[in-house]
Amino acid sequence: MHCTHSITSKSDHLVQILPPKEEDLNAHTDHIPPALLAEIEEAISHYPVSKRSASLPLLHLWQNHFGFIDQDGIEWIAAKLGLNAIAILELVTFYPWFRQEAPGKTIIRVCRTLSCAMAGSYELHEKFCHAAGIDSHQGHGHGQGLQTSPDGKFSIEFVECLASCGSAPVCLVNNDLVENVSTEDVETLLNNNQ
Amino acid sequence: MNQQAENQSITVNSQRPTGIVQQRLMHPHPKEKRIIFANLSRSDYTPDIETYLKNGGYLEFKKALTMKPEAIVEEIKASNLRGRGGAAFPTGMKWGFIRRDDGKPHYLCVNGDESEPGTFKDRYILHRDPHQLLEGMLITCFALDIKLAYIYIRCEFTHVRKILEKAIEEARAHGFLGKNILDSGFDLEIYVHEGAGAYICGEETSLLESLEGKRPYPRIKPPYFPAVLGLYMSPTIVNNVETICHVKHILRLGSAEYAKMGTAGDGGTRILCVSGDVVRPGPYELPVGSVTLGELIFDICGGLRAGRKLKAVIPGGSSSKVLRADEVFKIKVKGADGSMIEKEVNLLDLVLDAASLAAAGSMIGSAGVIVMDDSRNMVWALNNLNQFYAHESCGQCTPCREGVLWMSKISTRMLSGGGIASDPSMLHTIADNIAGRTICAFGEAASWPTQSFIDKFPEEFAAAVGSAQKSKE
Numbered sequence: 001m002h003c004t005h006s007i008t009s010k011s012d013h014l015v016q017i018l019p020p021k022e023e024d025l026n027a028h029t030d031h032i033p034p035a036l037l038a039e040i041e042e043a044i045s046h047y048p049v050s051k052r053s054a055s056l057p058l059l060h061l062w063q064n065h066f067g068f069i070d071q072d073g074i075e076w077i078a079a080k081l082g083l084n085a086i087a088i089l090e091l092v093t094f095y096p097w098f099r100q101e102a103p104g105k106t107i108i109r110v111c112r113t114l115s116c117a118m119a120g121s122y123e124l125h126e127k128f129c130h131a132a133g134i135d136s137h138q139g140h141g142h143g144q145g146l147q148t149s150p151d152g153k154f155s156i157e158f159v160e161c162l163a164s165c166g167s168a169p170v171c172l173v174n175n176d177l178v179e180n181v182s183t184e185d186v187e188t189l190l191n192n193n194q
Numbered sequence: 195m196n197q198q199a200e201n202q203s204i205t206v207n208s209q210r211p212t213g214i215v216q217q218r219l220m221h222p223h224p225k226e227k228r229i230i231f232a233n234l235s236r237s238d239y240t241p242d243i244e245t246y247l248k249n250g251g252y253l254e255f256k257k258a259l260t261m262k263p264e265a266i267v268e269e270i271k272a273s274n275l276r277g278r279g280g281a282a283f284p285t286g287m288k289w290g291f292i293r294r295d296d297g298k299p300h301y302l303c304v305n306g307d308e309s310e311p312g313t314f315k316d317r318y319i320l321h322r323d324p325h326q327l328l329e330g331m332l333i334t335c336f337a338l339d340i341k342l343a344y345i346y347i348r349c350e351f352t353h354v355r356k357i358l359e360k361a362i363e364e365a366r367a368h369g370f371l372g373k374n375i376l377d378s379g380f381d382l383e384i385y386v387h388e389g390a391g392a393y394i395c396g397e398e399t400s401l402l403e404s405l406e407g408k409r410p411y412p413r414i415k416p417p418y419f420p421a422v423l424g425l426y427m428s429p430t431i432v433n434n435v436e437t438i439c440h441v442k443h444i445l446r447l448g449s450a451e452y453a454k455m456g457t458a459g460d461g462g463t464r465i466l467c468v469s470g471d472v473v474r475p476g477p478y479e480l481p482v483g484s485v486t487l488g489e490l491i492f493d494i495c496g497g498l499r500a501g502r503k504l505k506a507v508i509p510g511g512s513s514s515k516v517l518r519a520d521e522v523f524k525i526k527v528k529g530a531d532g533s534m535i536e537k538e539v540n541l542l543d544l545v546l547d548a549a550s551l552a553a554a555g556s557m558i559g560s561a562g563v564i565v566m567d568d569s570r571n572m573v574w575a576l577n578n579l580n581q582f583y584a585h586e587s588c589g590q591c592t593p594c595r596e597g598v599l600w601m602s603k604i605s606t607r608m609l610s611g612g613g614i615a616s617d618p619s620m621l622h623t624i625a626d627n628i629a630g631r632t633i634c635a636f637g638e639a640a641s642w643p644t645q646s647f648i649d650k651f652p653e654e655f656a657a658a659v660g661s662a663q664k665s666k667e
Contacts (some may be wrong), residue, residue: 046385048342049299049426053387055407060349060388087407094409094588095390097349109350113311114512115469115564117578160393160582161311161512162350165469165562166215166476175352180214 032076036065040080051081055091059098068099096145096159104148104155106193108132109172112158115165120183124169125158127183131190132156153194218476219318223494227455229443229463230436231479234322241357243364246325252370254442258333259378263294266337270441272449274461278315279305279396279434280511280560281635282460282548291421292429294339301430302335302343303405303420304438307389307396309348311512311582312562315465315477316435320347320354323439324361328384330438332370333445335382338431342383345435346401349388358386393586397634398432400588411590412634436465456482457547464558466546468495470565471502483550488542491565502567506650507541509551510559512579513639515646517541523554556646573658576647577605583640591632597624598640605644608658618655622648 032040039061047053058080062073069092078085092098110116110125129136132154134147146155164170167179173193178185219234233239233249243251258266271286292300304327308316319327331343347354362384365371373381387405389395395404399413402425417423424430440462444452453461464482469475473496480494487507491497498504504519521541529535544550548558566575584602589595601624604617625641632638648655 046387050406052407053405056388056390056404059390081407090409091390091407095392097389097391112578113582114508114575114578115312115475118470118566118570118575159350159391160585161309163308163314163317163348164215165312165314165564166218166467168469168475172350172352177352 031072033065036061044081052083052087054081055083055088056095059088059091059095063098068102070100099146101146103146105153106190107146107155107157107172107174108189108193109157109159109162111160111162111164111168111170113161113165116161116169119168119180121169121171123183124171124181124186125156127186128154128156128171128190131186154190215314215318215476218474223478225485225489225494226479227463227481227484228479230319230326230439230465231477233326234318239322241322241324241361243325243361243368246323247368251325252329252332252368254445255329255332255336255370256376257445258336259376259380263337263339266333266445269444269449270337272453273440273444274453274456274459275437275440275444276460276548277434278436278440278464278561280310280513282558284459285433285437285440288421288431288433289334289338291419292338292431296429299342299426299428300338300340301425301428302331302338302340303398303401303425303430303432304331304343304345304435305396305398305401305432306345306347306351306354306435307401308351308435309393309396310560310562311579312467312469312508312564313511313560314467314469314562317351317354318477319435319439320351321357324358325365326439326442327358327435328361328365328370330441331384332375332382333441334431334433334438336378336380340431341381342385344385344387344405344425346387346389346395346405348395349390355386355388362386392588393582394588394634394636397636400634401432402430409588411588412636414633455484457545457549460547460549464561466490466561466563468563468565470563471498471567471570472565473497473499480546483545483547485546486542487544487546487563488540490546490563491542495565498565498567502569504542504565505568505570506566506572506575508562508564508566508643509546510557511562512564512582513642514551514559515556515642516650517544517554517556518650521554521650525550525553572647572651572654573605573608576643577602577609579643580605583636583643587636587640591637593628593631594637594640597628600624601640601644608655613659615659617659618648618652621655 040058043057044054058077063069074088075085078088108128110121112121126136132149134149134156146157148155162170169181170179171181173189222228222235267289270289275285276282277285306316306320335343369376371382392410394400395410397412398420399418400410404410420430420432456462460482463479465477465479467477472491478494507517519541523539524536525539526534527537544554551558580602583598587594587598601621604621608617621644625644628637629641
């Protein structure tokens with residue numbers, strides 16, 4: 001391959017690389033505890049070739065800490081990495097894991113893809129929603145992201161394959177995988193994770 | 195097997211699973227030959243480095259340091275190892291594309307974004323045996339002059355980043371990572387990168403875009419073959435977790451011994467993931483090509499539930515073409531005199547390897563075998579997959595972005611009784627116009643289910659439309 005040095009990744013030209021704006025960083029640094037800041041610096045250090053690669057790790061750290069990613073977060077991360085805010089916003093809107101609104105206290109992700117569906121995950125999702133007081137038919141059901149119960153205790157999402165088809169149906173309760181869930185387990189799982 | 199333990203269903207600690215699959219991992223089927231999963235049947239096996247070292251850990255890496263890097267690549271070529279992620283590309287050939295002396299930085303990206311529906315093998319390696327992966331990476335990076343490597347994992351494996359980072363720290367403390375590793379002059383850093391819930395990131399060029407901090411839109415090949423223009427536009431090897439784990443075992447056994455376990459051109463063992471309507475679903479590690487579909491379903495997985503008959507099998511993850519229970523395939527095999535003869539093979543006699551499934555018009559893919567019995571409605575099953583692909587299309591190419599959503603809407607309305615007579619042929623036409631017209635293989639992956647379900651089960655699709663029309667009359 002000749003002249004490889006002149007080939008750049010196709011979307012590079014779309015995102016102007018900017019130096020961090022001091023005021024953007026300073027405006028929000030008050031809210032960011034030193035421990036989180038240390039984790040952010042550590043994450044950035046994992047990408048010696050391009051700081052932009054730290055975009056997803058920083059979004060994860062931000063969401064894990066604050067619960068969701070607001071406009072402040074988008075601008076702060078962009079400034080930190082020397083990017084325009086759109087370079088971060090377009091990730092938040094693309095990747096299903098990221099959210100821009102606060103979730104319920106417990107997040108339950110029920111797998112809806114074939115092996116889990118064959119093992120009853122549609123009934124399971126329905127039961128979870130019903131027990132948590134969520135209207136599962138609101139919107140278009142599938143692919144609509146998190147639905148949060150009126151009391152704010154639970155957010156439920158019908159997600160695609162969680163790669164545990166051998167123990168279907170499965171769901172993620174916060175960070176823990178629950179395998180072979182039956183509809184009888186729903187009440188217990190909700191009660192234990194209020 | 196303890197039936198009570200089998201029925202115990204709930205586990206809330208995915209770090210040490212205790213559910214049905216764990217029971218299965220503890221008790222290998224006699225036909226299994228475990229290399230990658232060798233340690234998972236031991237209750238005393240923990241993911242820390244002390245346990246790993248006690249069990250011969252990092253010996254192959256130490257051996258690799260005494261070898262010529264080129265000799266390691268030759269060993270991998272001779273082993274006939276094929277990629278375990280889905281495309282079954284010969285790993286040694288892929289490695290051969292990297293030129294150590296080209297003066298460019300090289301990268302290794304391990305694909306741990308396991309998300310092909312029906313596939314669930316890497317999760318057990320990542321949770322339970324992280325050092326096996328790290329040792330494979332160390333050998334790979336030494337062979338290919340790589341100083342920076344990433345493990346791309348899906349973030350739904352919520353504990354894996356911490357597990358891997360702990361393993362990386364342990365490896366560093368033992369001198370296996372960092373600068374001048376074991377005084378060999380070889381440097382390597384490994385970092386973990388989490389995805390964020392997008393299936394498309396399992397596509398290798400999409401994974402690289404995601405790793406560069408961008409929307410994961412796949413790159414077009416040519417020119418963006420990862421081995422030429424990969425991460426940061428430098429030569430990059432992208433290999434699946436299971437593939438990289440095989441590397442150390444090839445050095446341990448020797449390529450000839452390793453290749454002997456498989457078939458011609460497809461060496462070693464492979465983890466088959468069986469889910470759906472079988473009595474004992476789970477991951478089973480078997481020599482490549484050593485079992486037929488019938489042996490897998492009825493012997494190893496305990497058959498179907500009482501009173502049920504086999505209806506269909508998706509053999510290699512949801513993207514592979516469905517096979518019908520009563521299908522007979524014409525497959526070319528080598529006769530006694532060495533000439534190729536055509537033989538008729540029933541579905542249950544089909545050997546599970548890349549060549550046989552390709553000959554049967556499907557693929558081994560990621561080896562995610564989804565079994566469906568006669569209680570299943572094929573329109574319902576296809577609609578489930580269509581919704582998956584509609585949700586996961588990245589939206590870069592028009593035929594895919596528009597087509598998969600359109601297909602999903604048609605199959606949904608057929609299910610809800612609103613189908614019209616032309617729907618099956620319309621579905622097929624849309625699929626035909628996606629496959630081959632997109633930047634990445636997602637286009638084919640999303641089209642093959644629709645094409646094959648309609649081709650193989652035309653009567654069910656016709657009936658779904660017919661009943662809809664009757665109910666309207």
